[in-house]
Amino acid sequence: MRIRIPLTYLVLGGTFVILLPHVGHAQAIDDITEQASQHVLKAWSYLINMVGFVGGGALLLASVFGWYMHQKNPNAGRGLGLVLAGFVCGALLLSFPFLAKTASLSVFSGGVQATGDQKMMKFDQ
Template identity: 60%
Template sequence: MNKLHHARKLACVLGISALTLHLTDMPAHAQAIDQIAQNATTHINLAWSYLMNMVCWVGGGLLLAISVFAWYQHQRNPNAGIRMGMVLTGVVCGGFLLTLPFLARTTSYTLFEQNPAVTGEQKQMLFDQ
């Protein structure tokens, strides 16, 4: 019973391995590993930039909205514990978060004359003899 159980496990592993090898063989031989790494790096960089844009836009908008509401509360009752310094700090931080994607893009175009990108490109090192 124990040998039969191990034989079934081995047959399943070999079958899955053969199927996986067959499915990955076709696309893998058409692309070199550096192209696959470059595509993966590009996808990761795009996902990270979308996440950062979302955090900046949503976070900055929320900070500005909260600051406007806090300013309204301060005008209704100045003794409620909401100081104008807190309101101004929220406005400055929210404005900075909203402009951060624009500043990053402008800086990368101005200083580096291109989009910030990690391509995964490999360079060959040559040695003189």
């Protein structure tokens, strides 16, 4: 009884044997997960910045145009309250990335660090 091995299996097996040392030196799962989460968080921050800058700028431009239209014809249907609300929302959206970065650096990065150093407590009398 003769065993026949197809050429495809031999090529795949040879490729696996050649790549085996590289697979053996793969990163740990926590490093891969950390890198993936950093990529996701960076993409999320770019999306928030884009929405803040583009949306805020668009609202500010629309408010300036609305103010112009209101001054040209106050009875045209675009009220002054709508113009001011667009201006306020545009300013908030435009400043949101700066406020979020300031809050994250000032509030959330003041965490405890475990360095292994022991400190001696001294009491004054």
